[in-house]
Amino acid sequence: MAKGRIVVKEMYCKGCELCTSVCPQDLIHMALDQLTPKGYHPAELVDPDGECTGCAICAVICPDSAITVYRMVPEDKVKTTTA
Amino acid sequence: MTDKKMVETLIYTKSESLTELGTHYCPGCTHGISHRLIAEVIDEMGVREDTIGIAPVGCAVFAYDYFNMDFAEAAHGRAPAMATGLKRVNPDKIVFTYQGDGDLASIGAAEIMHTAGRGENITVIFINNAIYGMTGGQMAPTTLPGQKTTSTPLGRDIEMHGFPMRMCEILSQLDGASYVVRRSLHNVANIRKAKKAIRQAFEVQRQGLGFSMVELLSSCPTNWGMTADEALKWVGESMVEAYPLGDYKVSPEIKGMKKGGGG
Numbered sequence: 069m070a071k072g073r074i075v076v077k078e079m080y081c082k083g084c085e086l087c088t089s090v091c092p093q094d095l096i097h098m099a100l101d102q103l104t105p106k107g108y109h110p111a112e113l114v115d116p117d118g119e120c121t122g123c124a125i126c127a128v129i130c131p132d133s134a135i136t137v138y139r140m141v142p143e144d145k146v147k148t149t150t151a
Numbered sequence: 152m153t154d155k156k157m158v159e160t161l162i163y164t165k166s167e168s169l170t171e172l173g174t175h176y177c178p179g180c181t182h183g184i185s186h187r188l189i190a191e192v193i194d195e196m197g198v199r200e201d202t203i204g205i206a207p208v209g210c211a212v213f214a215y216d217y218f219n220m221d222f223a224e225a226a227h228g229r230a231p232a233m234a235t236g237l238k239r240v241n242p243d244k245i246v247f248t249y250q251g252d253g254d255l256a257s258i259g260a261a262e263i264m265h266t267a268g269r270g271e272n273i274t275v276i277f278i279n280n281a282i283y284g285m286t287g288g289q290m291a292p293t294t295l296p297g298q299k300t301t302s303t304p305l306g307r308d309i310e311m312h313g314f315p316m317r318m319c320e321i322l323s324q325l326d327g328a329s330y331v332v333r334r335s336l337h338n339v340a341n342i343r344k345a346k347k348a349i350r351q352a353f354e355v356q357r358q359g360l361g362f363s364m365v366e367l368l369s370s371c372p373t374n375w376g377m378t379a380d381e382a383l384k385w386v387g388e389s390m391v392e393a394y395p396l397g398d399y400k401v402s403p404e405i406k407g408m409k410k411g412g413g414g
Contacts, residue, residue, distance in 0.1 A: 072162070080165075084179030084372075084379040090339055108178065124163045128339050131183025132174060133165035142155040 072122020072139040074113050080134035083108035087126035087135060093119045096126055111135075166190035168199050170219045179379020181336040181369040182211055185278055188346045189249070190218065192353055202245040203237055205230040207259075209251035210284040228259020231266035234273040245356055247274040252293040253283045256316050260292075263322070267362045270327030274352045275364040277318060280371040281390060288374030292316045295393050300374070315393065319366050323399035329361035331400040335368035337386040341396075351405075360404050368394055 074096075081104055088096045088111060099112040111134075113120060122139030168190035176182045193199050199220050206214040208227035215222035225233040230248035238246040255263050255277050263275065282300055283289040289302040293315050297306040307315075323331045330352055334345035345367055352363035368390045370382035377385060 077165075080173050082178035086179055086379050086383070089380045106173070122162055125339050127163040128342055129184070131176065131180055131187070133169060133183070133187055135163070136161070136165070137163040138159050139162045140157040141160040143158050144155070146158060146160050 070115060070118030070120050070140075072120045072137065073115070074120065074122075074126060074138070075136045076111050076113070077134045077136065078102075078104040078110045080132040081108065081110040082106065082132055082134075083110060084131065085111070086129045086131070087111050090125050090129050092123065092125065093121070095120055166194050168193045168219050170217055172216055174217055175213060176210065177371075177373045179370070179372045179382065180210070181280070181367070181383075182278065184336050184342060185249075185276060185345075185367050185369065186214065186217055188342070188349055189247070189276060192346060192350045193220070193245075195350070196353060196357075198245050198353075198357075201243065202247070203241065205234050205237070205246070205248040207248070207250040207254040208285075209254050211249055211251060211278070212285070214249050228254050228257070229262055230254065230259065231262045231271070231273065231275065234275075235266055235269070235271045238271060238273050242272075245274070245353060247276060247353070247356075249276045250278065251284070252277070252279045252281065252291045252318075253286075256292040256318050263318070264325070267322045267328045267331075267364070268325045270329070270361040272356055272359055272361055273363075274356045275362075276349065276352075277364055277366040278369045279318070279366055279390075279394065280369040281315075282371050282374050284371050284374055288371070293318075293394075295389060317394060319364070319394075319399045322364060327362055328364070328400050329402040330355045330363035330405055331366075332364075332398045333366040333368070333394060333396050335386060335391055335396055337368065337370070337383045337391070351408075354408065355405055358408065360402065360408075366394075368396075 098109045124137040127135040204222045206224045290300045319333045335341045348365045355363040372379045372382040
């Protein structure tokens with residue numbers, strides 16, 4: 069099971085592709101078969117082997133705060149931080 | 152591996168200090184990153200109810216719609232003058248201006264110079280992308296020599312158009328300025344450093360130590376005619392060379408302060 073996952077909010081994503089260039093696992097790709105309400109191809113997580121670590125580097129470079137990051141954390145260490 | 156129970160935890164989501172509205176900035180524009188960093192710093196300091204921002208004229212003219220806090224809109228270049236008034240009548244509030252290079256270094260050069268000279272206890276976030284973005288990519292005072300813009304189609308010729316102005320270096324010479332630093336937004340490591348500098352600048356103001364400014368080297372993919380990724384690379388290669396990153400003025404009182412958190 070993946071250690072992390074991201075959710076891209078299509079309302080905010082403008083398809084600038086910056087997240088695709090910084091992902092250390094190269095798991096983010098543009099969804100060329102989808103369009104956002106603004107008319108851009110959004111970014112999406114393609115992670116069939118569960119390699120996403122939830123490092124949040126994509127969220128740090130995203131200019132539109134379109135990415136929400138979740139990570140699996142031991143129950144006794146749960147705390148929400150900003151990247 | 153331990154057999155501890157793992158739970159899915161929210162690590163990062165949009166800051167509470169930003170509104171739900173999507174921005175009008177072009178895809179890949181670093182204005183969005185700077186907005187986010189300021190919002191996250193305000194979240195972390197817990198001062199959203201006590202913060203007043205001042206929006207400039209330029210691409211960030213609608214910043215008051217994007218920040219979820221009190222905001223005022225200044226005439227072109229006059230944000231530091233407005234901030235002076237707001238801070239003097241509300242000394243317990245955090246007052247910051249958000250200005251581009253056309254706003255701060257060109258039409259607002261007098262205001263920023265005298266505000267820094269008087270040592271007003273405000274914070275200035277200065278976005279330097281070496282071009283006038285909103286009006287269609289004309290030459291700005293910060294345009295690099297040789298850089299092509301719509302008003303210098305053959306590149307900025309220093310004999311005809313003069314030299315770029317380095318605002319951090321200029322303002323650091325003023326006795327009133329306390330904290331003047333330059334950071335860049337061209338990669339993740341530098342974005343994290345920029346956030347720390349913004350936190351430090353707000354802490355300087357909170358402790359009443361005087362004028363603070365953070366210059367952020369930014370991109371303008373649309374008017375530079377590049378993709379978002381190429382534009383960030385150009386910032387890292389060309390702009391950082393022309394505008395060296397660093398701390399230009401850190402007054403002795405600040406050096407004794409505990410370093411700002413975040414990042």
